[in-house]
Amino acid sequence: MSPAKHHTKLEDLQGIGLGVFLCAFGLQFLTFSGLITGQTAGIAVILSYLTGYSFGLVFFTINIPFYALAWMRLGPQFTVKSLLSVTALSAMTEFFPKAFQIAQVQPPLSAVIFGCLTGVGLLVMFRHNGSLGGLGVVALLMQDKMGFRAGYVQLAADVVIFSVALILFPWTIVLWSLLGAVIVNLIIAINHRRDRYIAT
Numbered sequence: 001m002s003p004a005k006h007h008t009k010l011e012d013l014q015g016i017g018l019g020v021f022l023c024a025f026g027l028q029f030l031t032f033s034g035l036i037t038g039q040t041a042g043i044a045v046i047l048s049y050l051t052g053y054s055f056g057l058v059f060f061t062i063n064i065p066f067y068a069l070a071w072m073r074l075g076p077q078f079t080v081k082s083l084l085s086v087t088a089l090s091a092m093t094e095f096f097p098k099a100f101q102i103a104q105v106q107p108p109l110s111a112v113i114f115g116c117l118t119g120v121g122l123l124v125m126f127r128h129n130g131s132l133g134g135l136g137v138v139a140l141l142m143q144d145k146m147g148f149r150a151g152y153v154q155l156a157a158d159v160v161i162f163s164v165a166l167i168l169f170p171w172t173i174v175l176w177s178l179l180g181a182v183i184v185n186l187i188i189a190i191n192h193r194r195d196r197y198i199a200t
Helices: 009-032 039-051 055-074 076-099 107-126 135-146 150-168 171-191
Strands: none
Touching: 009 039, 009 076, 009 107, 039 055, 039 135, 039 150, 055 076, 055 135, 107 171, 135 150, 150 171
16 A cells, blocks of 8 residues: 555644644743744844743734735645644743743753754644744745755845844854754754655
């Protein structure tokens, strides 16, 4: 019997749910140490620090314009999955600090934990045709349409975000934050290959 070519809806649900959980968990270590990250989440973290609004609220809001692009270019299924994922991540980041507290962790280790958890989380989501919206939509679109690796596209966007962060935050915070972002993007760049693993 030949293996199924597509994931079932239940497999997609557990895959995307796992991915969102890992990303939300990783963000707890990031924000505990006052670090930042790249992509849309990085923009949301920075705005959250500067304005005092919660990350979940800011992240959900700034993702809204990207849904139109995702709908037109990547289809309604991808868009709905991204919308649900962003909503779930926003809710989890509001709930997690009430459910557990991190007592102590040094920024370098926070960066590594965040990078590993988030990189694997995003990879799982991508393999189930989902994302956390925002710049990730643009990265996946460029990979599928132009052949650029999604991880490298995101890394280029991170360069811009971290350059701005250098103006706003101490260089040590930016340095350790960059370590986490590099880990995230290397995990995606090395492991997310459409020619090796295709899920629709």
